[in-house]
Amino acid sequence: MGASGKGPHPTGKGALGAGAPGPGWLKGKAAALVLSFDVDAEAAILPYGRRYAEHAMVMTHQAYGPLVGVPRLLQLLTDVALKATFFIPGLTAERYPEMVERVAAAGHEIAHHSFSHRSAVTLTPDEERLDFERALDALGRLGVRPVGHRAALWEATWRTPALVAEYGLLYDSSLMDDDRPYLLETGNHAIVELPPHWSLDDWEQYAYLPQPSIGQHIESPTKLLELWSGELDAMCHYHCLCMVTCHPFLSGRPSRIEALRRFIEFAAARSDVDIVTAEEVARRAAADATLARRRPVPLGVNAEVYPDA
Ligand SMILES: [Zn+2]
Numbered sequence: 001m002g003a004s005g006k007g008p009h010p011t012g013k014g015a016l017g018a019g020a021p022g023p024g025w026l027k028g029k030a031a032a033l034v035l036s037f038d039v040d041a042e043a044a045i046l047p048y049g050r051r052y053a054e055h056a057m058v059m060t061h062q063a064y065g066p067l068v069g070v071p072r073l074l075q076l077l078t079d080v081a082l083k084a085t086f087f088i089p090g091l092t093a094e095r096y097p098e099m100v101e102r103v104a105a106a107g108h109e110i111a112h113h114s115f116s117h118r119s120a121v122t123l124t125p126d127e128e129r130l131d132f133e134r135a136l137d138a139l140g141r142l143g144v145r146p147v148g149h150r151a152a153l154w155e156a157t158w159r160t161p162a163l164v165a166e167y168g169l170l171y172d173s174s175l176m177d178d179d180r181p182y183l184l185e186t187g188n189h190a191i192v193e194l195p196p197h198w199s200l201d202d203w204e205q206y207a208y209l210p211q212p213s214i215g216q217h218i219e220s221p222t223k224l225l226e227l228w229s230g231e232l233d234a235m236c237h238y239h240c241l242c243m244v245t246c247h248p249f250l251s252g253r254p255s256r257i258e259a260l261r262r263f264i265e266f267a268a269a270r271s272d273v274d275i276v277t278a279e280e281v282a283r284r285a286a287a288d289a290t291l292a293r294r295r296p297v298p299l300g301v302n303a304e305v306y307p308d309a
Contacts, residue, residue, distance in 0.1 A: 024287075025284040025287075027284065029273060031232065031235045031236045031238075032240075032241050032242065032276060033232065033276075034242070034277065035085070036196075036244060037085070037245075037247070038246070039070060039088045040065065040092065041062045042091065042092070043089040044214065045058055045059070045212060046117070048212035064252060065249030068248075070086075073251070073252060080261070080265070082275050083107055085109040085278040086110050086111065087112070087113035089115060090114070093138045093139055093142060097142055100142050104142075108277070109279045110139065110146060111278065111279075112146040112149040113135070113150050114135050114152040115138060117152040119151075120152065121155045129163060146169065147169055147279050148173060148194075148278050149164045149173070150172070150196075156174040160172065165187075166188050169191065170279070172194070174193075174196070176195055176196070176197055177294070178193070178292070179197065179235065179238070179240040180239065180240055181281060181282070181285035182294050183285075183291050185293065185295035186296075190293070192282040192285045192286050193294075194278055196243045197243070199231060201245045202246045202247055202256070203217075203245075203250065205224045206250040222259065224259055224263075225262055225263050228244065229263060232266070232267055236270070236273065242273075246260065
């Protein structure tokens with residue numbers, strides 16, 4: 001990786017803007033919508049301290065996701081006859097194997113979401129690799145071989161894409177320098193990046209706990225519906241990937257799941273929006289010869305200009 005930081009940022013070729021004809025991966029549609037569900041459960045909390053394992057309110061707040069949220073979401077997806085992508089940490093898979101089997105039996109995609117849900121930027125390279133392998137092992141014991149990866153908290157390191165490629169996965173969904181798929185060169189072969197964004201994440205609207213401080217939000221589901229519908233409309237103009245991220249412990253609550261149903265119905269009513277799994281988008285993107293190609297370029301930072309580590 002070039003780390004001098006002196007050159008310009010590579011913009012890649014084939015990037016499309018407003019008014020351009022739709023890219024090949026969209027197959028004539030204006031935009032693609034992926035419904036992704038991060039089943040973080042208890043793993044979202046334990047990085048704040050393993051003492052929270054003794055905290056029954058906090059642990060049960062998180063267990064609501066696999067116990068109640070996921071079954072309701074599976075019913076919703078059956079109602080609307082759509083497939084979705086479930087990013088499941090290895091710890092969640094070990095604690096709730098029946099939930100994983102139910103998701104798989106319903107035909108949804110299951111993808112890699114770390115083992116422990118610790119932020120990779122807090123780990124050493126060896127720790128990041130070990131956690132990555134543990135996640136593969138946990139899913140593998142349940143017969144799941146994921147093709148996609150999402151870093152816990154989206155906090156990938158510059159090493160992460162090469163790890164995703166090394167273990168033979170097709171795509172990552174953690175980086176934020178686009179709102180369309182692109183090819184990401186790594187130290188190994190290239191992978192597809194499917195960028196998410198905070199504005200399409202239910203966490204920013206709904207995450208509330210007194211402790212640990214995961215958020216202080218209990219927003220109206222109507223607000224989320226307005227935000228996401230407006231974003232999808234605009235994304236049709238710019239030919240984007242609308243990567244919605246929901247957490248069953250948050251969006252499994254009744255008024256929230258019904259807002260999600262209305263959002264899905266809004267998207268489905270637009271004939272120019274394709275609602276598909278992340279794997280399907282990644283496969284289409286990988287086959288699109290016009291896809292933008294990028295490589296990670298860490299900044300080389302001058303310690304005299306930025307003295308704080
Ligand atoms: Zn997560």
